[in-house]
Amino acid sequence: MTRLLPLALLAGLALLPLGxxxxxxxxxxxxxxxxxxxxxxSLNLLLGFTGQLSxxxxxxxxxxxxxxxxxxxxxxxxxxxxxxxxxxxWPAALGFLLAVVAAGLxxxxxxxxxxxxxxxxxxxxxxxxxEVVRLVALNWVELxxxxxxxxxxxxxxxxxxGLGSWTLRTKVQNYYLVLAVGTLCYxxxxxxxxxxxxxxxRGLKENESLALSVGINATRTLTVAxxxxxxxxxxxxxxxxxxxxxxxxxxxxxxxxxxMVIMVVxxxxxxxxxxxxxGLVFGLLPVALRPVMAPEAQWIVxxxxxxxxxxxxxxxxxxxxxxxxxxxxxGEAPTGSAIQPVEVRS
Amino acid sequence: MTSSAPESPILSVEHVGVxxxxxxxIADLHFDVRPGEIVSLIGPNGAGxxxxxxxxxxxxxxxxGVVRFRGTALTGLQPHEIVRLGLSRTFQRTSVFxxxxxxxxxxxxxxxxxxSRLVDTLLGRDRAAERRLxxxxxxxxxxxxxxxxxxxxxxxxxxxxxxxxxxxLALATEPAMLLLDEPVSGMNASETRVFVxxxxxxxxxxxxxxLVEHDMPMVMEVSxxxxxxxYGRLIAQGAPAEIRxxxxxxxxxxxxxxxxxxxxMRAASVPTPVPAPMPVPAxxxxxxAEASHA
Amino acid sequence: xxxxxxxxxxxLILGGTYALLGIGLTLIFGIMNVVNFTHGALYTMGxxxxxxxxxxxxxxxxxxxxxxxxxxxxxxxxxxxxxLRPLRGSDIDTTMLVMIGAGIVLQSGTLWIFGGVAKSVPTxxxxxxxxxxxxxxxWLRLFVLGAALALIGLTYALINRTRLGLxxxxxxxxxxxxxxxxxxxxxxxxxxFAIGSSLAAAAGALLGPVYVVFPQMGGLAELKAFAxxxxxxxxxxxxxxxxGFILALAEELGAGYISSGYRDAMGFLIIIAxxxxxxxxxxxxxxxxx
Numbered sequence: 001m002t003r004l005l006p007l008a009l010l011a012g013l014a015l016l017p018l019g020x021x022x023x024x025x026x027x028x029x030x031x032x033x034x035x036x037x038x039x040x041x042s043l044n045l046l047l048g049f050t051g052q053l054s055x056x057x058x059x060x061x062x063x064x065x066x067x068x069x070x071x072x073x074x075x076x077x078x079x080x081x082x083x084x085x086x087x088x089x090w091p092a093a094l095g096f097l098l099a100v101v102a103a104g105l106x107x108x109x110x111x112x113x114x115x116x117x118x119x120x121x122x123x124x125x126x127x128x129x130x131e132v133v134r135l136v137a138l139n140w141v142e143l144x145x146x147x148x149x150x151x152x153x154x155x156x157x158x159x160x161x162g163l164g165s166w167t168l169r170t171k172v173q174n175y176y177l178v179l180a181v182g183t184l185c186y187x188x189x190x191x192x193x194x195x196x197x198x199x200x201x202r203g204l205k206e207n208e209s210l211a212l213s214v215g216i217n218a219t220r221t222l223t224v225a226x227x228x229x230x231x232x233x234x235x236x237x238x239x240x241x242x243x244x245x246x247x248x249x250x251x252x253x254x255x256x257x258x259x260m261v262i263m264v265v266x267x268x269x270x271x272x273x274x275x276x277x278x279g280l281v282f283g284l285l286p287v288a289l290r291p292v293m294a295p296e297a298q299w300i301v302x303x304x305x306x307x308x309x310x311x312x313x314x315x316x317x318x319x320x321x322x323x324x325x326x327x328x329x330x331g332e333a334p335t336g337s338a339i340q341p342v343e344v345r346s
Numbered sequence: 347m348t349s350s351a352p353e354s355p356i357l358s359v360e361h362v363g364v365x366x367x368x369x370x371x372i373a374d375l376h377f378d379v380r381p382g383e384i385v386s387l388i389g390p391n392g393a394g395x396x397x398x399x400x401x402x403x404x405x406x407x408x409x410x411g412v413v414r415f416r417g418t419a420l421t422g423l424q425p426h427e428i429v430r431l432g433l434s435r436t437f438q439r440t441s442v443f444x445x446x447x448x449x450x451x452x453x454x455x456x457x458x459x460x461x462s463r464l465v466d467t468l469l470g471r472d473r474a475a476e477r478r479l480x481x482x483x484x485x486x487x488x489x490x491x492x493x494x495x496x497x498x499x500x501x502x503x504x505x506x507x508x509x510x511x512x513x514x515l516a517l518a519t520e521p522a523m524l525l526l527d528e529p530v531s532g533m534n535a536s537e538t539r540v541f542v543x544x545x546x547x548x549x550x551x552x553x554x555x556x557l558v559e560h561d562m563p564m565v566m567e568v569s570x571x572x573x574x575x576x577y578g579r580l581i582a583q584g585a586p587a588e589i590r591x592x593x594x595x596x597x598x599x600x601x602x603x604x605x606x607x608x609x610x611m612r613a614a615s616v617p618t619p620v621p622a623p624m625p626v627p628a629x630x631x632x633x634x635a636e637a638s639h640a
Numbered sequence: 641x642x643x644x645x646x647x648x649x650x651x652l653i654l655g656g657t658y659a660l661l662g663i664g665l666t667l668i669f670g671i672m673n674v675v676n677f678t679h680g681a682l683y684t685m686g687x688x689x690x691x692x693x694x695x696x697x698x699x700x701x702x703x704x705x706x707x708x709x710x711x712x713x714x715x716x717x718x719x720x721x722x723x724l725r726p727l728r729g730s731d732i733d734t735t736m737l738v739m740i741g742a743g744i745v746l747q748s749g750t751l752w753i754f755g756g757v758a759k760s761v762p763t764x765x766x767x768x769x770x771x772x773x774x775x776x777x778x779w780l781r782l783f784v785l786g787a788a789l790a791l792i793g794l795t796y797a798l799i800n801r802t803r804l805g806l807x808x809x810x811x812x813x814x815x816x817x818x819x820x821x822x823x824x825x826x827x828x829x830x831x832x833f834a835i836g837s838s839l840a841a842a843a844g845a846l847l848g849p850v851y852v853v854f855p856q857m858g859g860l861a862e863l864k865a866f867a868x869x870x871x872x873x874x875x876x877x878x879x880x881x882x883x884g885f886i887l888a889l890a891e892e893l894g895a896g897y898i899s900s901g902y903r904d905a906m907g908f909l910i911i912i913a914x915x916x917x918x919x920x921x922x923x924x925x926x927x928x929x930x
Contacts (some may be wrong), residue, residue: 018692035674050735053733053736055352091563100919113912113915113916114915120669120675120732120736121870121874121915122735123675124866124867124870124911125911125912125915126673126909127863127866128863128866128867128907128908128912129912131863131904131908132905132907132908132909132912134903135901135904135905136905138901139899188468190463191467191468191470192467192468194478194480195467195476195761196460196462196467196472196473196475197462197464197467199453199454199457200454200457202443202445202446202450202454203443203454203457205438206443206444206445206446207436207442207443207444209405209425209440210437210440210441210442210443210512210515211443212401212405212424212426212429213425213428213429213434213436213437213456213515213516214429214434214454214455214457214458214515214516214518214519215424215429215457215458215519216426216454216457217424217426217428218426225466230541250752254859258740258744261737261740265737268637276753278532294752295750296749296751297748297752299744299745299747299748299853300744300745300748300749300752302741302744303740303741303742303743303744303745304739304741304745305741306737306740306744307723307738307741307742307745310727310734310737310738310741310837311726311738312729314734341747
């Protein structure tokens with residue numbers, strides 16, 4: 001069941017464009033949803049598996065988008081002290097790789113900075129980081145064109161030596177690219193979560209003192225998780241830039257982070273399929289709402305749905321529905337409700 | 347198992363003091379544990395026992411003094427670094443990873459036993475190591491008698507069984523010395539008896555044990571030596587028989603509330619334990635298993 | 641030198657409202673352990689209530705201000721009663737996410753009702769600024785500073801001089817013990833959230849007329865309030881008051897001497913710097929561990 005569902009979903013998604021008859025509006029919605037879902041999967045690695053709520057996740061996504069765009073567009077900036085940096089355009093695929101590396105480095109930096117302090121502090125540091133990056137993107141006009149946006153970003157070109165190369169210009173091509181990257185990220189996360197590293201993350205989330213006492217290095221584990229998570233978000237950002245071919249500082253909006261958080265929490269944080277299901281549901285929800293209501297009203301619905309999920313299905317759609325489908329075994333103890341005696345302080 | 351000479355201490359607590367603002371939790375604690383011993387640290391509530399454990403395992407930095415383990419000063423080391431030196435602990439209150447199965451708890455506990463790198467994981471090259479770990483986890487569960495509970499959520503276990511998971515987790519780090527923080531609190535008499543056998547079996551494998559416990563009969567029965575703390579100070583140490591008749595110890599307990607007084611009375615009236623140094627440690631594992639099924 | 645003086649005066653005026661924002665947020669965090677993501681929306685609400693009271697209701701500027709604050713108080717009480725009370729005992733992430741959801745609803749609701757066009761609140765103050773030597777200040781801004789300081793004073797008096805304040809302080813220390821001593825903790829939570837919200841609304845009602853009123857104005861204000869609270873140490877009221885003025889100073893000097901584009905980045909740079917050098921905030925006292 002747990003293995004069949006992802007495979008069935010993958011098969012369905014792979015066949016979907018045939019059924020859609022290349023409807024550009026729906027394909028576009030699916031591609032942007034897919035890109036955000038990759039972002040949500042990467043956020044889930046932190047939020048779901050380590051329990052650290054990163055509310056600045058969009059920073060890694062946006063950094064990926066800008067690094068990738070600037071690498072493939074080229075730029076020329078004055079750094080002061082008479083130092084000029086001139087960068088000639090590179091292939092977009094290299095931009096993708098650099099986006100992954102740059103976002104990962106930022107993840108490392110944020111991890112080193114903020115994992116000494118957790119909880120509310122971590123949340124606020126990540127938000128702050130995203131705002132600083134947004135303000136840089138807005139104000140460093142020489143590099144980023146500021147609010148005028150970076151335009152004419154080339155499409156990604158995939159090439160294998162000896163086999164020729166393809167430039168991904170059509171929506172269908174981009175759809176399959178996003179699906180492939182998404183599947184790869186899913187598989188990587190699945191491997192990580194089931195490994196020694198995944199157990200260390202779970203241990204830290206469930207009982208940090210105990211995890212330390214069996215020799216798990218908290219700072220290292222969380223920082224590595226942040227690096228991988230940020231790198232994946234950077235990859236999603238790069239896909240976004242090369243698909244839309246235009247990005248502006250609005251790519252860093254807090255609202256996008258909130259969308260990803262809703263996807264993770266709504267789908268089921270700490271589960272592999274949660275962000276995928278949540279991503280599809282909440283990514284496509286605006287498509288369904290669009291004919292019936294204004295964008296402001298859509299956001300009101302989003303907010304209400306988030307609140308409703310937290311009240312009704314606090315663990316998210318996937319675990320919630322799975323719980324409904326599997327009949328409760330007789331005599332099964334309710335989880336997490338072990339009665340423990342009051343601690344005797346000594 | 348230990349490299350040091352039998353007489354040199356495996357753990358030495360040297361003039362350790364802990365202050366929180368103006369509050370003195372530990373004034374000046376000074377004692378040694380020799381390899382292979384079972385030592386108990388007792389004292390009324392608020393005497394500083396758990397604080398002492400937190401200092402020894404790196405969860406708290408002492409305001410003064412130093413703890414040495416096998417000759418290494420632990421000052422400034424992080425908890426996970428201290429575990430690597432072979433000093434492991436259990437916790438008084440939360441001894442499990444509640445949302446994971448008992449088996450997965452032990453798998454988490456075996457963290458230090460492989461060095462699988464992330465690259466290996468991503469390429470699927472950690473399979474052999476994982477297989478080895480699973481075998482070890484089964485072995486550990488067998489040792490503490492939790493095999494039948496392997497697939498249950500640890501957070502849903504009875505309190506006594508959660509303590510056993512805690513011990514399995516500590517053992518998973520292959521410690522040379524184990525600190526047990528009130529391991530039998532919440533256990534009934536028969537569970538406690540089985541646990542005593544488990545402690546002896548662990549010691550029989552060469553693991554030194556330091557115990558914080560309120561259950562006086564159990565402490566008197568299992569300990570080679572007892573150290574008594576009161577108001578953050580060591581007021582007595584010695585063999586159980588000496589401690590039982592020590593006027594300072596009786597005074598410390600009588601000075602406390604009625605519960606503590608009762609405990610002291612019970613301790614004082616316990617008949618001398620049958621002096622069989624290792625009473626039937628034949629198969630303590632199966633005994634524990636039976637008890638946990640009861 | 642004259643320019644510096646002008647910056648310092650601006651700092652005082654901005655700092656007063658920032659302090660209000662920060663105190664409200666830190667009060668809620670300290671007593672309820674809730675990271676209030678509706679704080680920005682309540683700030684926006686305060687500004688819109690001020691606008692409505694002056695224009696639609698014709699209350700007059702000086703009556704509109706207490707009306708807006710009262711509105712914030714009621715709105716806060718409702719949010720606490722409907723959303724937070726049922727969630728008591730759930731983890732901090734859940735309440736944080738519910739607050740994010742509520743913030744989205746409030747902000748989008750404002751946008752839906754009032755539209756995206758910025759409004760300005762008419763004021764009774766003369767347009768000509770007051771000249772004090774080399775420094776010039778508008779009468780409106782002077783009033784804002786005075787009102788902010790008065791509200792800060794009132795909050796202090798409420799916390800330190802009243803029975804409600806005593807109960808709040810007891811709950812802050814240890815809510816279980818407070819409950820045992822007969823404090824109605826649920827009521828204290830509602831009161832705390834309402835008071836914190838009214839302070840956010842007050843900040844919005846005061847700054848709204850100085851600038852303009854628009855639905856997204858709360859977003860940045862909220863992030864700044866987080867910066868102030870981190871600066872002062874989570875839950876530290878005096879720290880938040882001082883933190884408000886420090887942030888205002890950093891913004892004024894940053895905008896004046898570095899680049900006005902990075903004015904809003906100052907708060908976040910401060911957060912990052914504080915976390916690197918003093919993770920518990922600038923004014924943290926020694927905490928008991930364990």
